[in-house]
Amino acid sequence: MNAAILPAEQTGAEQNPVLNIAIFLVFVAVTMVIVIRASRSNKSAADFYAGGRSFSGRQNGVAIAGDYLSAASFLGIVGAIAINGYDGFLYSIGFLVAWLVALLLVAELMRNTAKFTMADVLSFRLQQRPVRMAAALTTLAVSFFYLLAQMAGAGGLVSLLLGVNDALGQSLVIAVVGVVMICYVLIGGMKGTTWVQIIKAVLLIAGAGAMTIWVLALKGFNFSAVLDAAVNHPENANGAAILAPGLQYGANPIDFVSLALALVLGTAGLPHVLMRFYTVPTAKDARKSVVWAIWLIGIFYLFTLVLGYGAGALVGPETIAEAPGGQNSAAPLLAAELGGPLLLGFISAVAFATILAVVAGLTITASASFAHDIYNSVLKKGRASAKQEVKVARITTLVIGAAAILGGIGVQGQNVAFLVALAFAVAASANLPTILYSLFWSKFTTRGAVWSMVGGLLSAVVLIALSPVVSGSETAMLGPDVDFAVFPLQNPGIVSIPLGFLLGWLGSVTSSRKESKRLAAEMEVRALTGYGAEPPVQH
Template identity: 70%
Template sequence: MITTLAVGTDVGNPLLNIAIFVAFVVITMTIVIRASRTTKKASDFYTGGGQFSGPQNGFAIAGDYLSAASFLGIAGAIAVYGYDGFLYSVGFLVAWLVALLLVAELLRNTGRFTMADVLSFRLKQRPVRMAAALSTLVVSLFYLLAQMAGAGGLVALLLNIDGKVGQGVVVAVVGVLMIVYVLVGGMKGTTYVQMVKAVLLVAGAGIMFFLVLFAVRGNFSQLLADAQATVAGSTNEAIAGRDILAPGAKYGISSMSKLDFISLGIALVLGTAGLPHVLMRFYTVPTAKEARRSVTWAIGLIGAFYLFTLVLGYGAAKMVGPDVILAAPGKENAAAPLLAFELGGTIFLAIISAVAFATILAVVAGLAITASASFAHDIYASVIKRGHASEESQVRVSRITVVVIGLVSIVLGIMAMGQNIAFLVALAFAVAASANLPTLLYSLFWKKFNTTGALFSIYGGLVSCLLLIAFSPAVSGKPSSMFPDADFDYFPLANPGIVSIPLAFVLGVVGTYVGRGKAEDPAKQAEMEVRSLTGVGVEKAVSH
């Protein structure tokens, strides 16, 4: 029986929610501790020893990729904006074709632990590794910021915590748990947690999908009509005037907002192939064939999930309503938990929320281990120690880095509370597509590409993207901005992808021709081409 929530209504039983959260943490921590017993070497800590099969890694990739943005942010965006919100799902899914066709197999053949292994394979080690590592750290922090913000809003809703102090405490607890997961289990433990989380998330979303369709007797058209009717009855004039079945509720109101949507779409479609924590997953399988299989499995799971979000979003619009959603802690991010409460009451809410909490923990653990591995393997071992660091010292530095990253992400997550996390993740995609993807593609496919081109592309894409974000409406100038009382939004677009991504590609070409007098090693270039396309020599350790 579907009930109707009033604006500001408390939902769920905080004690029950805490109990289920604790049960999940205990189960997953047990898995992580068991995995830690076989984590002996650097390769175990960074890539799980490359022991996972394609299907296993496919589930782990899905668990890594289907973040709080996917479950909470997109469902909320569809519930409040309708058609325009579903465009996030389309962009996130289509992006995997780029990763499958252009990156997955070649990356697995060429690298060992991190994205920088590929970028520096035939270029000068130290400057390229430093640039790639800095880019990895920035992208990971942006992504972590989104997950932490989602955690604050979600748990605040479930525990009836109102106020930034309480939500800040929640963000801190998530950060501490993340640090513990990675310190104890490394990549093996993190991978198992991601596999469990993927199964729970897809199953939970699937159950909600069928319950929503059952409530409307399988009539999807009726669901859409009822959702539009609920929106039309909103007490907020801006919401009541929206057509959530057509483009334009969020993007398309003006020429500038249409351009903003194009910018968002470019960032989403190209960003996945440049996300370091996704790329690093290709090293956890033994062969390039298994890397390809893992992406195929991931696309199937992710595709099914994103189809579910369409029904979940419109179901939340119909059964909960945008007024209730926007009045709840976490705002748009509360749509899926509130829908779960409408569909199954207190217990179902607690279960679905625990799944969402699992989603956040698994993703932040994956991000933390990627960032820490990049710092320890690329900056500490290759740049500072010039390739003479022992595996034990690399792992030790990696563990210290996890703690630092966790503390920084807690601070940033507290600053970002209340933002739609799908939007925040889109900013991370823009940074990844600007700083990483052009250099990655040029390294793999352009023989003349050189170190100067790589540095121009990475630093140019990274700096331009960060500057445009800093001076965009995402940070200041609007009530929904990170700093709503400030006003330095000189760049009109919320997502900078349409400018920073092409600029990074152009800078890669310019830098290559500027530095063309500095010849790279032709033998290394030939080795990389053969190895990336055929897999010959892939089992041999890359000498750094």
Template identity: 70%
Template sequence: MSAQVLAAESVGEPAVNISIFLLFVVVTLAIVIRASRNNATAADYFAGGRSFTGPQNGVAIAGDYLSAASFLGIAGAIALNGYDGFLYSIGFLVAWLVALLLVAELLRNTGRFTMADVLSFRLRQRPVRMAAASSTMVVSFFYLLAQMAGAGGLVALLLGIDDRGGQSLVIAVVGVLMIVYVLVGGMKGTTWVQIVKAALLIAGAGLMTVWVLAKSSFNLSTLLGDAVERSGNPGLLDPGNQYGLTGTTKLDFISLALALVLGTAGLPHILMRFYTVPTAKEARRSVVWAIWLIGLFYLFTLVLGYGAAALVGPEAIRAAPGRANSAAPLLAFELGGTILLGVIAAVAFATILAVVAGLTITASASFAHDIYANVMKRGEPEPGSEVRVARITAVVIGLVSIVGGILANGQNIAFLVALAFAVAASANLPTILYSLFWKRFNTRGALWSIYGGLGSCLLLIAFSPVVSGKPADPVTGKSLSMITDPSIDFSWFPLDNPGLVSIPLGFFLGWLGSVTSKERPDLEKAAEMEVRALTGAGAEKAVVH
């Protein structure tokens, strides 16, 4: 059965699809409105009043982390590329060990609302906060691109919208809903939506996993054999379908692995979650809960990806609206018809809404708290102005992300998220680790590390095959780059992911800037930060306006 027929049949019950979709939106909006009643202070709006327990925050972290990339992008990558697609799942999961062992507790102890609180603790406040806020907004933007692209492909499949104009309208609707979530609910409302969404997503993926295995008599070997047979690719279970065929793709794999494993510990919307719990112990418990839930979900993606290859087929997936991102919804349709497609698509859409809301509140909080309150107002903002500025910023970010999502529509969202990870690992992680563990680290080192890692990463992405120069897709005739015209090619950097170059450069520039600066490190402040980081003493007063 072709993807076009699948899409046509799914629209056969548009009332069912739209009803399920609207039900999810109404329920999550009700949760946001109810949770927003206590948003009285900046701590309530930015950190949920620090009122969440470790398990609650762990589920919310899983909800934040298990984005459209995890559900739609990875399932599609496995369905089309087999073993190489599963590398995304492995990288995303292993990355949590870095966050658990090096970052979670120490950040919770030394910061208040944002990553910049930690970076500027013993350095010059204004330039470091400007740099950290800039990096936060860029990472958030790249992550938002992925979620918006996923929304376009998902709802296009759900409603049978095959033209880019209709998909662009869908992306705009997602952006508007996202803005409403953030304006009304703040971090508290967003967190409860993420908790509900994580439970629904894991339950939905678990149901589909059991269903797929039942089709193969609960024999994984049978499922894998069916996937190889349906795809017509005898190497679907082996490495090398996407990475490893050439020297360039081998380097691209190393670059991707570096970005995935190191990027999580530098993602600002994940780091901000550590401030929503009352103690460092709860921050550790959050990460442990998140690891278990995320690990379980990524095991599901292996079955879902190969299940899509076996039951739907790569040709139908490539031809569907959203291409690889449509694998999981198409599998749901194959298993349970219109009803299951509607439910799974609605869960995936709730996933996108929750993640984009979390990203937006992180970026807006960074601008309001770091740039407005601490740079523009020099730490003395007017009462209530910080939250007001954050809300205005959320609207601007929402509008910008709508435009970016329209441009990125059709890209594999797991891959787009990997770019966000590369930016986070290049610009944020070196500065965080140096700030926490190296007493000689100074302001110049922080600025060189953030701006150098960020700038090199963006430059290499702009001139990589991601933006232009990839060959035309044999099915659609369009380039697989963001610029779909195959005749436009200004790429000179050969790798899809810049992490192999930009991540070591970020660490090197942080070291070089520090050792060449005449600024003497404040050893007393460094000692105070070390005590706070390791013990949590005085953590609530780490940053005072």
């Protein structure tokens, strides 16, 4: 989702680029010092990929929250609530409920079974080469589309942070984000990236919490008064309808069901979230980290409810909708309304820092997947040393960083909401069915895994390409003049997710090759008990 851009006439008196730059540079300087200190203990592949499995459940839970709460979702959800009321809050509910799936079905079992990446689980009892290639393909696809959305969001935040509105200035800032991201990963590995996520999560939740208290204080700490003010705002043409379901999805509820399926099931298949489970020493800590993440993310999404309706009450939906950033300008406009240039500077700088942290997490996930799954396991057949593997991961980081910079510049100014939807849809369609089948179905085969991952990936990509988010609508990426949209829904989840499960089952039952029953039994014991899982690295 594009981040907000405030119109010059509204922010001219309030915008303070020097203050905004100073706040942002302080964050970068502090986190870079921490990253450099963390890098001193990076001595092995486990250190670079999994932080030496040295983080506690609480620390990892805060880092997971930092990974999950991207600037795009923060700005987008507040704006969706400000414009569409109840229906906008359904995004928050979907994102939060998704963690119950991760907690109950994935977190502990993944930690017990794998080593560094999602493909470690999928290839445990199946053929290494085809499964790792397919898993690396879906990991890179999800990570890259998520990266594009974050980089485009960085370009959109430029006017808030620096007062730069031209395309060249935004392109330069996207490049700066990419370079800083590469430095975080190259220098600090997973340890450095995790500490950046922890700091960012604390700042983002603290900033949103302060704004929430401020909004409630203006209305006597009475949330009903905030809702009344939003309903009665002169710019609210929908009246009390913003308090009831149906304003956004009433015309096509199937579209919401499809989106909800992707959000709820996609989280448990996001590779950069799954990789976080390997940074803790025990399965108990993996469980604890998800519980911490649920609490923090849940509290944050309650803040977005107050902030969304608060923006509707204090700024007005028409003002928000007419800003160049559209819905996504709600949170920055509210910050400017509440605290002037200081709060606007803090919120915009924290949102920018959020992008830095999220893209760093995505980059190290994609790099680890290529180096560990393709280079070492497939090309070198597991014979590469840890030093060689980490070297390839660092080279991959440079390549992915450069691609993200070019891609972010290419999609700036475009409607990039479809990139976020695509990332979740691919994760839910390709990754989650294969993970669940691998963990819970003893008759799952290599053919089933490859069919599920490749089929889920292709179906999600093709259906989104043929949907209204790409062509044929006013908000389409290619505009209303180009129209080849034959798929009516904006998210393919309701079709591609069942298809991913179906292909996994069909490939398995039609496969003539029988997988090892001994490995299936060993995987089940390891997943349920943790026996045989790699012990924590001692320093």
